[in-house]
Structure formats: C-alpha cells, structure tokens
Amino acid sequence: xxxxxxxxxxxxxxxxxxxxxxxxxxxxxxxxxxxxxxxxxxxxxxxxxxxxxxxxxxxxxxxxxxxxxxxxxxxxxxxxxxxxxxxxxxxxxxxxxxxxxxxxxxxxxxxxxxxxxxxxxxxx
Numbered sequence: 001x002x003x004x005x006x007x008x009x010x011x012x013x014x015x016x017x018x019x020x021x022x023x024x025x026x027x028x029x030x031x032x033x034x035x036x037x038x039x040x041x042x043x044x045x046x047x048x049x050x051x052x053x054x055x056x057x058x059x060x061x062x063x064x065x066x067x068x069x070x071x072x073x074x075x076x077x078x079x080x081x082x083x084x085x086x087x088x089x090x091x092x093x094x095x096x097x098x099x100x101x102x103x104x105x106x107x108x109x110x111x112x113x114x115x116x117x118x119x120x121x122x123x124x
Contacts, residue, residue, distance in 0.1 A: 011122045012038035019107025021099055022080075026122055027051055029086070030093045034074055043100025045082060050098045054083040060114050069094075072116065079103055083112065097122060 011123040015024045016039045026035045032048030044051075058070040066087035071090065073084040086094050097119045101111055 008122065009038065012036050015099065015115065015118060015122075018100045018111055020103075021115070022102050023100040025050070025098045026087070027096045027098055028093065029054060029096050035095070039098060043080065043082075045098045045100070050084060050096055051056055054086075054096055072112075074108075074112070076103070078114065081108060081111075083115060085116060087121055087122060088118050095123075102109045 004032055011025065012024050013022055021039070023037070023039035023041055025037040025044035025047065027033065027045075027047040027050045029051055032051035034047035037044055039117065041078060044050075054070060054073060057124050061070065070086055071087065075082040083099045083101065085099075087095040087097050088094055097115070099111075099115055103109070
C-alpha cells in the first residue's frame, strides 16, 4: 500500500509543474474521501465539498436532459479557476481530480488540456 501511495503522491506532485496549478487533490466521487493531495490543498478543494458539487452538477444536467457522464467542470472567479475532472477507475466508482489554478499565471486552454491528458495517468 505504501508504494501505491508514494506513486500517487508523486503523480499529483508532477501536476504542480504545470504553470499556474496551485493545488490538486484526488477525491472519491461518491464518498468525498481525499486519497491524496499536493500543493495548496485549500485551492484544490475540500473532498466532501468537491464530491457534493460534482454530484449536484451531474444531477442538474441530467434533469435538464443532458446525456452521458460528467467529464469536467470549470468554475471561474476573478482570482482563480477551479477544475474538476472525472477519473474512471476499473472496478469502482469514479474519482475526481480537483485542481486550483491561479488565474494570473495560467493559460487556461493549455492547463485544461494538460490536466485532462494527465488525469488518467494519476492512477497508472
């Protein structure tokens, strides 16, 4: 178990190398349990709140007639962006990769692409 935790932590630490990424967390989408975090944890978001937010958005989209699973959510304020990516895992409920981004230091398009591409690598 220690090696898995170390590999997961190293993977999250690498996400902080992306310009503007201030904090990341891997959260269980159902329970809100935070498996690992790196950087400014407050910027990434509290596990239970991240889970509840993603669930609320998915439910509202479903009620509005949207098809498919929730893939990502971007919330923007005047100082930062908060991004949630759904991470599928074999044999279990999905996880959420939550990331906080400094709006003044990030190229949003590049950050979304980089985080999206690397979201599935977090569990590798």
